[in-house]
Amino acid sequence: MSSGGSVPSSAPKDRSLVLSELLGYIHGYYEAALDRLPVEEMPLLIPRLLEAGVCFGRLDPVSNIVANTVCSLEPSPEANDGAQSDESESSKKGRKRKATAEEEEVRTRGARMRKRRTIAQRSLEGLITFLVCYFRYLPVSEALQYLALAKADLLAAVHLIERIRGIGGRLCPISSPTMEIALRCAAIAASQSDIFAARSLSLASRVDQIWRILTIDGRLSTEAISRLQKLLEEPVEQLAGSTKPVQAIEQLPRDALRRRHHRGLLRAGHCFGPADDPVTNIILNTIWFDTAFPPHVQFEVDMISTKSLMRVECRSLNGLLAFLNKLFPALSEHDAMIQGTEYDLHIICGVNSEVPEDGKHSYILNEEGYPYSHINFLARPKGSHLDDMAPNLFFLECSNDEKGLDKLPSLCTVLVSPSDSGRCFHCEFQGIKIVHPDFGTYRGRETDFEEMACGKRKLDNEELIGFGLMRMEFMGMVSDxxxxxxxxxxxxxxxxxxxxxxxxxxxxxxxxxxxx
Structure with a gap:
């Protein structure tokens, strides 16, 4: 295995036997999931399971099946507006007829899905796709062997591969873009909806709460299903470190924002305050202003002024600068706005000067040249002595255009460690050992892998590995x-x-x- 380490098996099994063994494990998980679900009281659970209950995600296989099945249910009526007691009898009958029609449509769609591929087969394809998209240079044959050792448990397989490759301790971080891309690719392979990856991250942010519900007893009740459904319907908090109030707008309820909070947002929605992150401060300041200084006349809006948003951003920046100036009187405004440190170059230790736009990996498509480079280099903070600090490893994506030398690079970031798990289709295709960050946006990390997962790329995973190895293992003369x-x-x-x-x-x- 080219990436260091090998599958701990004396003799790899025949592929058909491994597939049969894995499907056996997966079928067992579905039997266990059906035993836990109240299918007699809620027959709709069965077609939902057959359509969307894949066994991969952030939990154990059985819990993934249960959670993914419940996620696909329509929102529970009592969770909508709490006004069920006032619902007329005719409305109830109409809603019941609609639910029956939807159930029949789901059953029919589920039957069509089963004729093509069973949910167990689609789950297995998703498991394999996740592993080959998450790990560099992992052939399908080895992914199957790892899954067999882990009994088709995705997290166990990931942990096993990381231990063997010597990169343990990471274990699928929730906010990792590499994991999100791998989940999207797995969802594509398993014929799941586009929201599967985001939903899986939502599940991951509530693992402890979901786990408590799933492990109350051996069999879930309809009440437990309702509680789980309400939990899964809650919006996911994605608080970003930005001074722009647009992030806060996403968090505010639509009706409350349009009827009331638009005023507080534009008058006092500053990003500084008692909370640890800017977005939470914007929300707190908005609600505080509306509470402390209620308007004389309330009115509803459909649009928020762009200039007013710009004004509150500028005021937030001025407030932050004033705060820093108070703490550090000798600090000039220019220095306060300059970002974390200046570095002295130690040495450039890796270059791929042939990075194309996404989707263009052949010579014919790039015969006029390659527009970007991916670079690794070592650098120390300015003023540090040789004995004080080891140099930091950086990743840089920059333009190859000489006219754009004065422009900022697309991405320049310090790498956490030389084993950062970011993937790049272009560098792997070239067989060049560039360490990529797990966070940040750069060319080669998303589009090509997703298109490869759904069969739109001419190269599959095995060919990508083959091209990379062919270039790495060349031992003849080089121009250098x-x-x-x-x-x-x-x-x-x-x-x-x-x-x-x-x-x-x-x-x-x-x-x-x-x-x-």
Missing amino acids: DSVYSDLATDSDFTECMNYLARREEKEERFLSGECQ
């Missing part, structure tokens, strides 16, 4: 050898260079018409 060549000892290299020079000269003479 000319820098270190010694005419007295490197006679083979000198002879090769002379041959290439003569051939190039002959081609030029032929093209110029000097020789026929």
Whole structure:
């Protein structure tokens, strides 16, 4: 195995036997899930399970099946507006007829799905796709072996691979973009909806609460299903460290924002305050202002002024600068706005100068040149001494266009460790050992892997590995050898260079018409 480590098995099993073994494990998980679900009281659970109850996610396989099945249910009526007691009898009958029609439609759709691929088969394809998209240079055959050792438990398989590869301790961080991309690819392979990855992250943020519900007893009641459904319907908090109030707008309820909080947001929605993050401070300041200074007249709006948003952003920035100036009187406004440190270059230790736009990985598509480079380099903070601090490893994506040398790079970030798990389709295709960050946006990390998962890429996972290995394992002469060549000892290299020079000269003479 090229990435260090090997599958702990003396003799790999036949692929068909491994697939049969894995499907056996997965079928057992579905039997256990059906035993836990109240299918007699809620028959709709069965078609939902057959359509959306895949066994991969952030929990154990059985709990993933249960949670994914419940996630696919329509919102419970009592969770909508609490006004069921006032509902008329005719409305109840109409809602019942609609639910019956929806149930029949789901059953029909589920039957069509079963004729093509069973939910167990789609789950297995999702498991395999997740692993080959999450880990670099992992062939499908090895992914199957790991899954067999882990009994088709995704988290156990991930933990096993990381231990063998010597990168343990990471274990699928919830907010990892690499994990989100792998989940999206797995969802594509398993014919799941586009919201599956976001829903899985929502589940991950509530693992403890969900786990308590799922483990109350051996069999879930309809009340437990209702509690679980309400929990899964709650919005996920995605608080970002931004001074822009747009992030806070996403968190405020629509009706409350349009009827009342638009005023507090534009008048006092500053990003500084008692909370630890800017977005929470914006929300707190907005609600505080509306409570402390209620408007004389309330009115509803459909649009918020862009200029007013810009004004509150500027005021937030001015407030932050004033705060820093009070703490550090000697700090100028310019220095306060300059970002964490300046570095001195130690050495550049990795370059891939042939990074195309996403989706263009052949020479024909890039015959006019490659627009980007991915670079690893080591650097120390300015002013540090050699004995004080080891250099930091950086990743840089920059333009190859000489006209854009004065522009900021697309991404430049310090890497947590040399084993950061970010993936890049282009660097892996070139077989170049560039360490990519697990966070941040750069070319080669999303589109190509997702298109490969759904069969739109001409290259599959095995061919991607093959191209990378072919370039890595080339042991002949390279152009960089000319820098270190010694005419007295490197006679083979000198002879090769002379041959290439003569051939190039002959081609030029032929093209110029000097020789026929």
